[in-house]
Amino acid sequence: MSSDTAVEYEVAQGRSKSFYPRFERKDELQHQTHYCPGCGHGVVHKMLARAIDELGIQDRTILVGPVGCSVFTYYYFDLGNVQAAHGRAPAVSTALKRSRPESIVISYQGDGDLSAIGAAEILHAANRGENITVIFVNNAIYSMTGGQAAPTTLLGQKSTTTPEGRSALGEGYPLHESELLATLEAPVYIERVGLGDNKQIAQAARAIRRAVENQVRGLGFSLVEVLSPCPTIWKMQPVEAQHWVRDVMEKTFPLGVLRDRTREAQPRPAPATPPALEEIPRLLGLEHGERLVKDERQVLNLAGNGSALKRTGERARAAEVDLEVRIAGFGGQGVLLLGEVLAEAGLESGLEVSWLPSYGPEMRSGTSNCHVRLASQSIDSPLVSAPGILVAMNEPSLRKFDRTVRPGGWVIYNGEEFPADCVRPDVRVVALPFTKIAHELGDARASNMIMLGVLLEIAGVLPDASVAAALRRLVRNPRWVELDERAMAGGRARYREMFAEVHA
Amino acid sequence: MRKQLMKGNEAIVKSAILAGCRAFYGYPITPASEITETAALYMPKCGGVFVQAESEVAAINMLYGASAAGVRAMTASSGPGISLMQEGISYMAGAELPCVIADVMRGGPGLGNINSEQGDYNQVVKGGGHGNYHTLVLAPHSVQEMADLTALAFELADRYRNPVFVLADGFVGQMMEPVEFPEQAVAAPTPHWAVTGTAETRSNVINSLHMGADELETHVLELEKKYRLAEQREARAEDWFTDDAEIVLVGYGIVGRILKAVTAEARAAGIKVGLLRPITLYPFPVERFRRLLPRAKLFVVVEMSNGQLLDDVRLALNGARPVEFLSRMGGNVPSHEDVYRFVRERAHALKTAAGAEEERLAHV
Structure with a gap:
């Protein structure tokens, strides 16, 4: 193919600026991520990177990566990157945002990370209405550790720790984290989307963009839950896994907007100007001068x-x-x-x-x-x-x-x-x-x-x-x-x- | 600046803010709660962030975030809460994030009680979290030192990019003494490695994950270099009448104060007693112990725990001198009368039996 013919093609979706040109995670294959074929993370990464590009916030954005398959976000996203302990990304994000209010802080978590070990951190970050964006990738299983049951595992779904399938009597029911968080007063926007087909994927992209934009506008806590395929652990072909998201998973976790207060929410006031350094001793109640009696x-x-x-x-x-x-x-x-x-x-x-x-x-x-x-x-x-x-x-x-x-x-x-x-x-x-x-x-x-x-x-x-x-x-x-x-x-x-x- | 009477727990916060600390994340626990309360009052006024976290687990991870953002940050707790923070402390040491943690020790194990004790020594000094790391540990024995060592803790944390503990006990936290602060507040510069949400810091990564065996080993060896440097440069101790001491008392925190009273009484009675008070527990002031060997015949470790400091003293002396031990626990305090009696008996024994006896290890 000559170089002339290349111009005949229009690149419909190029690499986002918010991705690195090469991914150093894999020594020999730096055009690839470490994700398995058919994994939803790659798609979610693309949608997030594109939202950041479109909003023009690459320099301001800090991505907090979780523990799980998406632990390596810092190899892909050309953003400020902070890797967090298992389940703690919302706590880490809270502090990043509070100390750097001008930054855009995105907490990226899987379902084991967010709904099991990090259940307290996400609940309280949401309840405080932290002005952060949470991307919650739900594939109903612990994938990186080899397929153990998650709080989100479906009833009857087999995993290495529910070999006979999840039973309500033994493991309880699948945890509806988004619905739970939607009972709180503070969150501004919570939506569950899926990667089950192209229509769902298009809606997922819109939701992720909204969740990031809400933060840019200073509105408050936004979370997008993404039902995402894991062909490897589910032991399915990629296409089959995508269908399973749409035909099976969605029945337990219905898609839709669970909270939307983006219209009525008021942008948060800008933080007060910190006092001059010379003022600090007085503000601490530290008095100058001497005691009544010195000698x-x-x-x-x-x-x-x-x-x-x-x-x-x-x-x-x-x-x-x-x-x-x-x-x-x-x-x-x-x-x-x-x-x-x-x-x-x-x-x-x-x-x-x-x-x-x-x-x-x-x-x-x-x-x-x-x-x-x-x-x-x-x-x-x-x-x-x-x-x-x-x-x-x-x-x-x-x-x-x-x-x-x-x-x-x-x-x-x-x-x-x-x-x-x-x-x-x-x-x-x-x-x-x-x-x-x-x-x-x-x-x-x-x-x-x-x-x-x-x-x-x-x-x-x-x-x-x-x-x-x-x-x-x-x-x-x-x-x-x-x-x-x-x-x-x-x-x-x-x-x-x-x-x-x-x-x- | 005029001296003010205040609690150790209050002095810590005021000193921290003067030292440029602008983020406090904590969870209440007796006897450390005043630290969190004082931070709630002053941190926002001084342009800082205060959040009462949902748990100590969250609090330490908030510190991780604040420190990643390049802000001087601190938290405070006591035994049970410190146990919960150990995960985050390990991550911070691994990611080389500075922070200051105050532990105002109470009785343990388990729920123990809320009295003053020193049983957190091992979990703080030996690094209670997972993996190959240390925390630097400063042990104040007065309200003035609560202030001074907190300021030092922030300096050391930044210098070594590592968590630093202020290890106090319930008494030092709760008692009031006059304290004097520096006239000027310090502005802490943002470190170059921080992730602040700017173009300049976009390529920065805060991370403790190193997948390759060689990669992780290299990282741990780099941490080790820092710890060796800290051991050479940062070990601190107070000598109190040790010049000609034959019996050297060893204790930190409130026990250091009691041992000063004992030293005074013993000296008045003509017994050659001195006190070596470790101010840094890690790095442990090993050289300061060895320096006393020419005259010292016996070391007596006094602590409000079950022989945790004792182990480090033995390691420092490496069998060169007998090390005896006296302890009270559960909130009981070795009174200076008790310790003095012990010292007087040992002084007598040294004269008569010249150390031929076995080492005495006693819970008073």
Whole structure:
């Protein structure tokens, strides 16, 4: 044939630009794909490539390939390619699209990938209405692994794992993934098409193009399910397999549009412009500037009882302040907040601090406790196993921790009567009905702050201004700030009354 | 910048955003949930993406997508969730995708409990997923380190194109300490290999599939080169009074803090004790152990798990010194009093029996 005669032929359907000129998958046969004769994937690939060409989005498109026969999409499509784990393509696609909203993300999956192992990922991507396009190739079988049953395998259909044919009793019914997804609110477009004859193929091409175009228009989640022949695994001739799609498969999986909201769907708003880099620290609530008090020497009243709370002799490094506090009570008594105000006030005063809570279900019922340390040296362990001060907001908490209080330490106990069997000669006690006192002040819930007032008097190391600043930082409601301040003042006054003689 | 009192779990997120992280995908689990909650609050404000995934399986695969798109991305979980993420972590290591994963450990196995433990060591440090790979693992022992090591984790993840773990425990995640952040936020450049949906990146492929035997072996050997480089360059540890230490305590995370208290007490009592605290668990700071051999007579590993760190210490010492072991589990913590008592007894034994005894392995 001379070169002149070639011009007499018109190429009706040339190679799409979105395909590579040569396919490196096969060393010697680079004009071929790895797909078997009569396989539907090649046809679907062509339709997808053509849609991308027609929409002019080749540079913007990212194709997420699955695990299965179509695992090698990156050998064929001249697009940005991301290969995903089995069933996870919708999760991978979600993140690609969210981080690169200008891109067009296409998730290509088979029926085992999408409807079995990836059932959760497709359901939730669809339910979130991710603005992605999903091509779902359904051949009712696991082909790449050699013909095991899929959720989509037809009743009676034989596979290597349903050798007698799928039975509803044993394996359940074929899963209608598209119908399932069409029950969700968010998807914009779901259609099932087939490759059973030329008419079906033409409709499939239209549907795939629409599903991609919807994303270009920013409308939201689109999915096209393609009933596709697998002659090799079905053990049929290619033509026979194509007929089987049309005559048998389609009876279980009827073709048609299951969801179409492309007319009413509004294009998604463009993502907001990200803030300038300089704005980030402020947006994170990270404050500039210094604490109220910078130089700890100005503020530490070391003449107070704080000195009595220092660990005696066993610490290697001498510490001016080394306050170890355990606070315990019922969940809801403000145990953790008491500790937080104390720690925050310590930090405000230029001390090293740590606060460590019990956490989890205990917060919702039962007991709650936290460890607080304030020290002028860096804090080694934030765990307080032998507190200098124990704040016990109820009797179970007292009994849990009273033996751990170090000799010379204090117990602040919420109760009129201090249990006789908890009395220790080497520990001082402030036992008062703090809940009742708080109730008289205006709200029983302020009992924690009255106890904090007592604690602050005992510790004697934190300036009032630091405590006030800490309280305002942690308690936003002005009414509560006022009440808490009165409560703390009340606690301080009670302590001074009780120990007036000692101080005199 | 002014020091602020905050939880370790909160510090991780703020540090991540300052380090240029703009994608967070997570699933709630105690005691790591505050990380996901904090990310939900701040990530969108700072121009990033936040999605609460349907599972940890989905979350890690979303990280795969975000990282493929060239964005600094992170997730956070605890034991059971990390188990579910192992598939995706293996894929990310195989596809050479950087990401940061925070594991705030709780009690196991199974549902275990929600208390602080260190039982995820093996599944994180040894690579709990399938195949020939490692993850780099950083182990903070304070809220400040939660911030600092998270920022470092993003640097290392990008440098080695590999997932990096911040392996914390429930205590370090839940406790509040003052923390200071850098004044400036960092903008992470888009890596050249990413798939971003542009003409320039169209030929890029993110993939962990290598069908040929030679092809896959070559790939794995390339990964190995990276790991050898990381072993040479990135191993970190803190020495704490180890210069003349005869008994070297070894522990990471919250245990490191307890061991500092023990060291202080022991030193005050005239016992030559020091602490070697691994900060990177992979690469393991092997040289830092060997450096102590001239003076060290005994190593004591303390962990909140069943001897997982112990194995690495033994490998590092290769039989050169006895290694003893002390552990609490289930949410119990080795108190510094318990550890101190153990150390005092061992110090006494060293003087009298000079190490003739068998190694002691104890659950307090």
